[in-house]
Amino acid sequence: MRHALLFYCRAGFENDCRQEWEARSGQTGGWESEPGFALFKPGKGGEADPNPPEPKELIFARQTLHVLADVQLGEKDRLTPILDALKSSKISAFNGVWLEHPDSDAGKPLSGFTRRFTDIVEKALNERNLIDPKARFRLHLFFPSMTRALVCSVDPEVAASPWLMGIPRVRMPSEAPSRSTLKLSEAFMTLVPDADQLLKSGMTGVDLGAAPGGWTFQLVARGLKVFAVDNGPMKGDMAIHPHVKHMREDGFKYKPQHPVDWLVCDMVEQPARIAQLIAKWLASGTARHAVFNLKLPMKKRWAEIERCFELIDQTMNAAHVRYALTAKHLYHDREEVTCYLTRLKAPRR
Template sequence: MKTLFLHCRPGFEGEVCSEIAEQAARLDVPGYAKAKPASACAEFICHDSDGPARLMRGVRFQDLIFPRQWARGRFVELPETDRISVLLAQLADYPVFGSLWLEVLDTNDGKELSNFCKKFEAPLRKALLAAGKLKDDAALPCLLLTFKSGREVFLGMAEAGNLAMWPMGIPRLKFPREAPSRSTLKLEEAWHHFIPRAQWDERLSSDMTGVDLGAAPGGWTYQLVRRGMLVTAIDNGPMAESLMDTGLVTHLMADGFTYKPKPPVDWMVCDIVEKPARNAALLETWLGEGLCREAVVNLKLPMKQRYAEVRRLLERIADGFKARGIKVSIGCKQLYHDREEVTCHLRRL
């Protein structure tokens, strides 16, 4: 198993290759990354058979920015019929698994394979249980089958707790009809990704306060209000009346880049369309000056050298906090609901 297979947003294959190659170099895992444009996937081919396992042990999937999912394994050609027998034979040298995910790529061809996977999963699961290859044990590795077609599958595995939260890294979030814009799903997904669900009541509680910079019409404000927070919405544009009617929102027509709260708040969120360096500086100011305890901010990406630019901005932010002598945890991810952007989460420690 010399291949590490990674899912991503179509068009960001190059960023995945750059990121995973950098991680491999850091861990001294020899190999090379490759990808086809718009394929929604990339591969890192290791020179050594234990390379993918070493790479996955040395990296927390949660810390990767552009990959949506990963697994180590190999490609398998499948016949038109009796695919299960071929898969069972190929799994002979794999361990026992605690879960099974059938995945497709985020492309039009992948979407067409979804129905096939839904029909194929039940008989495959039954066969794996009968063969002793699948047990109900959350501590065991996950078996990930990524179907590129009905005749080709990547037979992969990942350790429990070191893979995406959802198959293919795509969350199953329902758009709330009362939310004023679909951007609300960006912030909800960010909370799922960056905050353990068991900590939501503590870190997203109803006795907290928040500021939404560039709030109108209120997609992100809606998520704060949904948690019962008192919110100051900063934007020269109008806010949704439904949010104002809650009595939890104060709307100020002001510049989001110059506004500062008195007193400090628990949360700052920002989805302003602006140059990424300016939004990154905003993060450094709010956390560095103690204006908030936690923040979620989107950084819009440039057309070229996107991974290099994100890394540069994250390092600049980290250096700024170090110079101030404060400790801040920094997370960054291109979420499923992001487009040409990444989402940053910072928490003052």
């Protein structure tokens, strides 16, 4: 299993993980997938990168791990085969251990087992001096079933999601008018570096397709004054909040009187049309930062993402604007990906 890679993903998107990895890495090989994960085994012509790219660079993978061993487990003794596999590893110690399972219907029954088994594994590793808080790598034990464990490692400082199973825990605010608010909350946690510094009280924002106000809520909660653009009604506090101005206009035609700090958009529309719209806002300087969703087709999702990113690149380059673009298939996303686009400062001459 040397140089194999394990990708966690949403169930049903395993093939998208494969297409993205092969497109970005240029590597091909054998693949094994079940709902919630994809396992890549490089072909004879090449090896997978032993230092996987940062999670933010891969859209469909929640976590990317280097596989050390694929272990078959006994029904009575699951610990010994794992410890034997670690003896063969070139890694002398780990800074911690996470036990995980697929985020799928088949994987849910394993959650209780991984919680109970964690204390047993940690005790055994400590007894063998395999846990050192100063060690570079973290140990991941991924259980596709009760009889199999993928023993994996990752450098938490370089290439790891900081959340168990790659899933951030986001609490649903009781005041929010819709559950879509969780997507923008997760996007700020996952995609926006230094979000607390970039989202400050007194800033201005525009929410295209705002109704009923789930995304507007996230901006207002951070102190922004928001122009909520939608022909539909706002609900709850977002309909009466003093920092929200409801503009009953078409999101594709609306333009603010002055540039704004933030643009967010969760409109149900063709992804290419959304990509062009957002890029025009930032290329013209009408907004500095944007978080938006691309609603993907059922087939050829990766091809559609590449098409949208190319449209954004063409628009930004035509305006001679430096930019950064990241995207992620968030836990709270469904048939969509969430993107963060920001203007960068021009380099000094």
